[in-house]
Every structure is written in structure tokens, then in C-alpha cells.
Amino acid sequence: MPSGEVWGAKTLIYQHIGGRAQDIVMSYKEDPQGAPDPAFVEVLANQIQEGSNFYAVQKMLDGPFSIDIVYEAEDVHQHIDGKPSK
DSSP: OOTTOGGGHHHHHHHHHHHHHHHHHHHTTTOTTOSOOHHHHSSOOOOOOTTOOOOOOOOOOOSSOOOOOOOOOTTOSSOOOSOOOO
């Protein structure tokens, strides 16, 4: 991801997932059972590029769950300490 263009991350991820899904579905074109389940098709590839400055993580869970994801930049003056607010 070019520096200063993080605003385009959503489009980049959707293009990646869409292109990969299209490749997978096309390989099932002649299969009489049809395309596989979308949960198999619409996923990020396990791809690592040396020197990357952009990371996308996909987590798939089945059932009730709760998750908190926190990112703190070094230049942020207010930090999250994990204690519930009053």
C-alpha cells in the first residue's frame, strides 16, 4: 500500500477477495455440483510479501462471539489500558 493511500485499503482488499473468488469459481465451471460454499470462496489468500507496510487479517468464527481489536500508533497520546470506563 503506497504511503498516504491507506484510504484505498477497502477497495484493495475487495479486489483481492473478488479476483481470488472469481478464479476459484471458474475452476468449478464444469463441475455438476456447482461452485463451493461462499465461506470457502470469499476469503483472503495466505499471502506474504516482503517489505509490506499493510496487513489484512481475516478471522472466521461460527457461533456467538465477541472480539476487540486495538491498534495504537506511536504518536497517539491517549492509550487504552484495558480497564472498563465508568
